[in-house]
Amino acid sequence: MKIVDEYFGCDVFGPAAMQRYLPHAIYKQMIAVMEHGKELPKEIADTVANAMKDWAMDKGATHYTHWFQPMTGITAEKHDAFINPTGPNAVISDFRGKELIKGEPDASSFPSGGLRATFEARGYTAWDPTSFAFVKEKTLYIPTLFCSYDGSALDKKTPLLRSIDALDKAAVRLLNIMGYDVQKITITVGPEQEYFLIDEKMFKDRIDLLATGRTLFGAPPVKGQELDDHYFGNIDERVKAYMEEVDEELWKLGVYAKTEHKEVAPCQFELAPVFSSANIANDQNQITMDVLKRVAAHHGFVCLLHEKPFEGINGSGKHNNWSFTTDQGENLLEPGDNPKDNIRFLTILAAIIKGVDDYQDLLRISVASAGNDHRLGANEAPPAIISIYLGEELTAILEAIEEEKEYIDSANKKLELGVSALPTIAKDSTDRNRTSPFAFTGNKFEFRMLGSALNISCPNTILNTIVAEELTQFADELENYAAEDLTKKIIDLIRRTLKDHKRIIFSGNGYSEEWRLEAQKRGLMELKTTADALPHYTDPKNLALFEKHKVYSASELHARENILLENYYQVIVIEAKTMAYMLRKQILPAVFEYEAKLATIIQTKKASGIDSPLEEQILFNINDPLELVSKHLENLEELIESNPESEKEKAVFAADKILPLMEAIRSLTDTIEKNIPKDFWPLPDYNDMLFRSTQ
Template identity: 50%
Template structure:
C-alpha cells in the first residue's frame, strides 16, 4: 500500500464546533455577529457621529475625519469585548490576495501597566512597506513608503483564531505619491464613475434617485483533497495544480458528481465554513457538488460590488484556512486536475439604485421598458467596444487552462441575450421600436401530481462568456483563484463610458425639447443606433463550436487565446483613454498593472516548469528505474527456471522507451526555460516554448505512471485525490 494511503488521518469528520461556536443554529442570530456593521455603529456611536458616517456610507459623501476618534473608540470596545487583542489594516495589494500587519491594542502606561488604546489616527491611516508589494514601476525598491486608508463603506470584522481574535479593518493601499497600489481604490473610483453616468441617464428619464451602485454576486468553485495527499504532491503545494498525473479509469464521465449527495466530511467542512462566513456577514446562499469529482461550489447573493469583492477575498481565505481542520486541503486553482472540469467564479453583475430599482430588470414586458432597454444596450456597446479589456481582466496562466474547454466559455468575448431579448432588439432594428415580447408560458410535465411550472422566456447558454440571466449579466470567464475586483473595475468603467455616450446622443437629439414624447423618441433612436452598431457582439449559439470561431473572425471579434496576447492590449490607446477619462486609473497605474500581470504570468510558468523538472528527476525517474531493476531481476529468475521471460522483457522495454523519452523531454524543457529567460519577451516565450515543453514531458511521465506498480509510485494518484473523501 502506498505511503499516502497508510498515513493516519485524524480529522473531526463529525465536528459541529468552530472556535467554540456551534456550526449550526439560528442563522439570523449569528449573521454579521463578527462585523462592526450598521446596527453596532448605531448602538455605540453618538447620533451626530453616526449620521455623518452614514452620509459617507450611503450617499458617498467625503469621510469626516473629525469623527474618527469616536468611531475608533467604539470599534475598539466592540472588538475587545469579543476577545480581540490586535487590529490590522486589511488590504488587497496587486498580488491578488489580501495583506495584513497586526498591531496590539495594548499600550504601556506610566505606572508600569498597560491599557488598550486605538485612536482615530490609527484607524484612518497605516503605513506598510510599499516597496515589498508589486508596484509595476510605480515605486522603486528604495522608495518604501506607502499608506493604507480606512474604507468606511466596508464593515470591519473579526477573525477568530485559537481563542483570540483580530480586528480587521478594510482599507485602500496607495503609494506616497497617491497612486493606487491595490484593487480597492480603482474599484471605488469605477463605482463612482458608474454612479455619476447612470444618474445622468436616470435624470434624463426623470427617475429620482440619490445613488446608483454596481452590484455583484460571485460564485466560487473549488476542489477539496485529503490533506495528506496534498502534502505528498510537491506540485500542489508549490504550484496549486497537478503538473503530472495520469487520468484515472473513471473521471467525470458518469456525470454523477454534479449536484450529487455531499460527502459527510465535506458537508461538515461546508457547514463550518458557512457558519464562519455568516458571522462575517457574507450572505452565502448556495452550496453543492460541482461537475468534476472532488469539486464544489459556494455562491452568495447580490451585494454592493465593493463589499462583494471584500467578501470574495474573505470566502477564499476562509475556505483555505478552515480546510485543514477537517483533514482537507482547498484548491482554488482554475485547473488543478487535467482531464476534468476546472474552476471559475461567475461574476453576476448589475446596477441598482438606492431606491431599490435594478436597472437590468426587464419586467414582464421588456419591449415597453425603455429604461431597461437603454441600460441593456449600453452594456452591449461597452462589451463590444472593450472586448479586449474584458478578456485582459481575466487573463492569467491558470485561467488559460480552462477557457474554451468544456467547463468554461471560449476566449472570444460575446454576449448571450436569449430568445426574448434578441427578438425585442431585432424588432427595434427592423421597425425602430418593439411592440411585443415573447411570452414565457407554462411548462406541463405530463403528470397530474406534478405542478405546472412557469417557464422562462429563454434558455441559458453555458458556453457564453457574458450572458444575460434574467436581471443581470453573468461574466462566466472569471477564474476561481483571482480577485473579482479588476473584472468589476473594467465592467463599471466601460459601462460608464457607454452610458455617457448614449446620454450625450439623446441630449443632442432632444435639443431644447423636454417632453416625454421627445425623450422616448430620442431614446428609441439611440437604442436602435447602439444595437445596429454593436450587434456583432451578440451570439446565442454554441460557443464551443469551430463554426463560431470562424464566424467570430468574420464579425471582427477578437480571439485572444493566451494571457500574453490578452495583456498586450491592456495599454492600447482607447483603453488608456477610457480609464483616464473617468479617473479610474492613470496611464501609469494601468501600465503598472500590465507589467505586474505579465511578470506574474512568466513567474508562474517558471515555477511550474522548475517544479515539473524537480519532480520528474527526483520522484518519477527513480521510481521507473527501481521498477526496471525489479523487472531485470525477475527476468533473470524466470530465465533461470527455464521459463519464457519475453513478457517481462517487453514490459521493461516499454518502460525504457518512456524513460528515454522522458529524459529527452527534460532536456527539451531545460533548453526551453533557458531560451525563455534570454528572450526579449519572456512571457511570450514562456507561453510558446516552455508550456509545450512541459506538456511533452508530462506525456511520457503519465505513461510511466500507468506502468509502474502502485507500491513504487511515489505520490498520490488522480484516483486517490479525486475520489477518496
Template identity: 50%
Template sequence: MGEAFNVADIFGEDVFNDAVMQERLPKKVYKDLKKTIEEGKELDLVTADVIAHEMKEWAIEKGATHYTHWFQPLTGFTAEKHDSFISAPLPSGKVLMSFSGKELIKGEPDASSFPSGGLRATFEARGYTAWDCTSPAFVRHDAAGATLCIPTAFCSYTGEALDQKTPLLRSMEVINEQALRLIRLFGNTTSKKVTPCVGAEQEYFLVDAKKFKERKDLIYAGRTLFGAMPPKGQELDDHYFGTIRQRIAGFMKDVNEELWKVGVSAKTQHNEAAPAQHELAPIYAAANVAVDHNHIVMQTLKRVAGKHGLKCILHEKPFAGVNGSGKHDNWSLTTDDGKNLLDPGKTPHENIQFLLVLTCILKAVDEHADLLRESAANPGNDHRLGAAEAPPAIISVFLGEQLEDVIQQLVDTGEATHSLKGGKMKTGVRAIPDFAKDTADRNRTSPFAFTGNKFEFRMVGSRDSVAGPNVVLNTIVAEAFADACEVLEKAEDFEMAVHDLIKKYASKYQRIIFNGDGYSEDWVAEAKRRGLPNLGSMVEAIPALTTEKTVEMFERFHVFTRAELESRAEIKFENYSKAINIEARTMIDMAGKQFIPAVIGYTKTLADTVLAVREAGVKATVQAELLEETSGLLIEAKRALQNLEQVTETAAGMEDGEERARYYHFEVCTAMEALRAPIDKLEMIVDKEAWPMPSYGDLIFEV
C-alpha cells in the same frame, strides 16, 4: 451531532455593521459617518476618534487584541499588518488599550515591498492604507486569536493605486454618476445613487491534506503538473449536485457558520461537476463589499479545510481531464430605492429605459471585448477557458430568445412591437403542477450571459479577485452611458432620439450577441468572421490594458492613469513569467528526483523478471514488451527533461517584460507538455507501489 444554532442569531455578530454603529455611536457621529458612507462627505478626525474608540471597545468585547488594515495589493491575495491595541506602559506598569481616529483612517505599510510595476522604487517605501468605510469592519477569529480587520484601500505616497480596491471604488463612483445621468433623462428624480451589485459564485476542490503534501506540484504550483486520468472521471455526472459526503458536509457547516458570523451571506452549496469539486454562492452585495466578502470566503475555505484534514485548492485547473474551477461574477445595477436597471419587466419591448441600458452594455462589451477578456486572464485560466465546463476565450453576449428577438426586431424594422413569452412548463405528471417557464434558457458556454435581471460574467478564475472584472464592467458601461447621454441631452425630440439611438446600437453591436454553442469549432470560425477577438492566453490578453483606447477611457473617468495601467501590465507579464518558471522548475525537480529514478527502479525489476522467467525455460514475451515500452518512454522523458531544463534556463536569462512572458508561454509551456506526456503514460504502466506519489484517483475520489 454538533451544537445547534440559529442563523439569524449569529449572522453578522462579528461585524461592526450599521446596527452596531447606530447602537454604540452618538447620534451626530453616526449621522456624520452615514453621510460619509452614502455621500462621500469627508470625515473629520474628532468624529473618527469617537468611531475608533467605540470600534475598539466593541472589538475587545469580541476578544480582539490586535487590529489590522486589511487590503488587497497586486499580489492577487489580501495583506495585513497587525498592531495591538496596547499603548505605552503607565508608571504603574499597567497598559491602556487605545485606538485613535488617525489609526483607523490611515495605516502605513511598506509600498516598495508589494508589486508596483515601477511606480515605487525600493528606496521609495512610503505607502498608505485608507479606510473604506463603505465596507464594514469585522473581527476574525483564528489561531492568532481575535483580530479587528478594517477594509482599506492601498495607495502610494504619490497617490497611485497599488491595489484592487482603489480603482474599484473609483469605478463605482463613475458608474453611479453616469447611471444617474441616464435615468434622469427618463424622469427619475427620486433615486440618489446607483450601485453595481455583485454576487460571486466560488468553485473549489477539496483533497485529503496528507495526500496533498505528498505532491510537490500541488504544494508549489497549486495544480498537478503530472497525472494520468483514473478509469473513472466525471463521465457519469454522478458527482454534480450529488449527496454531499459527511466529511465534506461537516466542512461546509463550519465554513457557513464562520462566514455568517462575519456577515457573508453564504446561501448555496453543492457538489460541482468534477469529483472533489464544490461550489459556494452568496447573496448579492455592493461591488466593493462583494469583493471583500469573496476574499473572506477564499480565506475561510482554506482555513477551515485544515481543521478537517483537508486542503482547499483554488487553482483554475488543478486536475487535467476534469472540470476546472471558475468564479461566476453576477453583475447588476441597483438604485438606492430598489430599482434594478437590468430588470426588463414583463414587456421588455416597451421598456425603453431598459432597452437603452441593454444596448449600451452591448456597445460596451463589443468595443472593449479585449479588455474584458484581459480582466479574467491568469496563468491557470489559460488551461480552463474553452474546456468543457468553461466559456471560450472569445467574448460574446448571450441574451436568450426573448431579448434576441427584441433586438432583431429593432435591427429589422427599427421598432420592437412584441416580446416572446415564457409559456408553461408541462411535466406530464398529474401530481406535479404546471408552472411558468423563464423567458430564456441558460447558456453555460457563454462568457457574458443575461440571466433574467443581471449579467453573469463566467470567465473569472477561481483564485482571482473579482475586483478587476468589476472595475472593467463598471467603467466600460459608464462610458457607454456617458456617450448616450451626450447625444440625448442635446436632442430636441428626446423620444425620437432615444428610439434612434437604441436602433443604432442594436444594429451596430449585434455581432457581439451569440446564443449558440460557444464550444463548437463553427463558433470560432464565425467569431473570426464577425471580427471578434480570440485571445487564447494571458500573454496575448495583457496588451489590452495599455491600448490607446483603454488608456483614453480610464483617464477620461479618472479610474486609472496611464502610469497605473502600464504598471499593471508590467506586473502581469512578470507574474506570468514567475508562475510558469515555478511550474517548470517543479516539473524538472519531480521528473529528475522522483519519476525517472522510480521508473529506472521499475525497469530493473522488469529486467530481473525477464531473466528469471527465461532461466526457468519459459518465454517472457509480456515482461519483455513491458520492459521495451517502459524503456522507450523513459528515454523520451529524459530527452524532454533536458529540453525543458534548457528552455527554462534561457527564459531565466531574459529581461522581465512581454517578450519573456511570451517565451514562457510559447516555448516553456510547450516543453512542459512534452515532458508530461511520457511521464503520464509511464504512470499507467509502472506498478502503483513503485509510483512515488498519490495518483489522481487517490486525490479526487478518496476524500
C-alpha cells in the same frame, strides 16, 4: 442549536454594533458616510476609533490590522496591538482616529510595476468606511485602500471604488436626461465560488500541489465525471461538517452564504452568496476564500482554489453576477411592465452590448492568468472569444427593433415601433447558455470567465468602466434633444447601436469549431492565452478610457500590465522548476527502480529458458517514452535558465516555449505512470486524490 438570525453578522462592526457603541449623533454621521460616500469628519474620528476598539475588545480582540488588497491579488495584513505604554510595566488599551484612518506598512516588497523604486518603501493604507470592519481570530480587521507616497493606487480596491463612482455618475446623468429622478445607483455583484477539497496528507505528498496549486503529472483516473453522478449529489458526511463550519464562520462575518452543492468534477464543490454591493461583495469574496482554506484544515482537508488542479476533469471558475439598481430600488437590468420602463431597460442593454463589443480585449484581460488559461475554451468554461448571450425572446425583440419589423411575442402581443410602445418583456424568458462568457439571465449579466482564485475587483472595475463610457456617450448625444423628441431619438439610438454591434451577440454553442470560424468572420478577438491578451491593456483606446473616467492613470495601467505579465511568466517558470524537481528527485528514480526489477525478471526467465513477452512489452512501454522525457527534461532546464529581457518577451516565451514542452513531458510521463505498479509510483495518484479524499 444555534439560530442563525441571532448571530448573523455578530463579528461585524455594522449598523447594529455602531448604534450600540456610538453616540446617536455620531452614529447618524457614520451611516451617512457609509451610505452616501461622505467624508468622515475629523472631529469624530477619535470617537469612532475608540468605539470600534471597545467593540473589538469585547469580542476578544487584542490587535488591529489595516486589511488591504495589493496587486498580488490576495489580501495583506500587519497586526498591531491596541496597547500603549503608560509607564514602567504599565499599558493602556488605546486606538486613535489617526490610526483608524491611515496606516503606513512597508510597501517595498509588494509589486508596483514601476510606480516606485524598490528602495522607496513607504506605502499608505487608508480606511474604506464603505466596507465593514470585522473581528477574526482576535484581530480587528479594517478594510483599507493602499497607495504609494505620490498617491498612485497600489491595490485592487482603489480602482474598483473609482469605477463605481464613474458608473454611478454616468448612469445618474443619463437617467435624469431620460426623465427619471435618480440620485444614485448601486452596483450589485454575486460571485459564485467553486473549489476542490482533497485529503490533507495526500496534498502534502504532492510537491506540485504544494508549490503550484495544480498537479503537473497524473494519469487519468478510472472514472472521472462521465456519469455526471457527482453534480448536485448527496454531500458526504465529512464534507457536510466542513460546509457547516464554513457557513457558520461566514455568517458571523456577515457574508450571505446561501447555496452549496457538489459540482461536476469529483471532489469539486460550489458556494454561492446572495448579491451585495460591488465593494462589499469583493471584500466578502476574499473573506470567503480565506475561510474555505482555513476551515479545511479543521477537517483534514486542503481547499484548492486553482483553476485547474486536475487534468482531464473540469476546473473551477467563479461566476460574477452583475447588475445595478437605482436609489428607488429598481434594477436597471430588470425588464419592465410598461413601455417607458422597457425603453430604459433597452437603452441600458444597448450600452452594455456596445461596451462589451468595443472592449472585448479588456474583458478577456480581466480574467487572464496562467491558471485560467487551462480552463477557457476547454469544454468546461466559456471560450476565450468574448460574446453576449441574450436568449431567444430578447434577441428576437432586438432584431425586430433593428430591422423595424413587427414582433409578436408568445402571448400574441405585437411590438409597436412607434414612440409610445415597446413590448412587456417576460422575466426568466431566457434559457441558460453554459458556453457563453457573458450571459443575460433575466435581471443580471453573468460573467462566467473568471477563474476560481481570481480577485473579482478587476473584472468588475472593467465592467463598470466600459458601461460608464457607453452611458456617457449616450448622454452626450441625448442631452441635445427636446423632451418631446427624446423617446424617438432613444429608439433611433438603440437601433443604430444594435446595427453597429450585433456581431457580439451569439446564442449557439461557444465550444464548437464553427463558432470559432464564425467569430473570425465577424472580426471578434480570440486572445487564447494571457500572453496574447495582456499587451492590449495599454492600447491607446484603453488608456484613454481609464484616464477619461479617472479609474487608472497611464502609469497605473502600465504598472498593472507589467505586473500581470511578470506574474504569468514567474508562475510558469515555478511550475517548470517543480516539474524538473519531481522528475529528478521522485519520478525518475522510481521508474529506474521498477525497470531494474523488470530487467531482473526478464533475465531470470531467459536463464531458465522461459520467454517473457509481457515483461518485455511493459519495459518497452516505459523505456520508449522515458528516453524522450530525458531529452525534454534537459531542454526544459535550459529554458528555465533563459532570461528574456522585457515582460512581454517573457510572457510570450513562457506561452510558446516552456508550456508546450511541459505538456509534452507530462503526456509522456502519464503514459509511463500507466505502466508502473502503484507501490512503485512515488505520488498519490488521481484515483486516490479524487475518490478517497472525502471519505
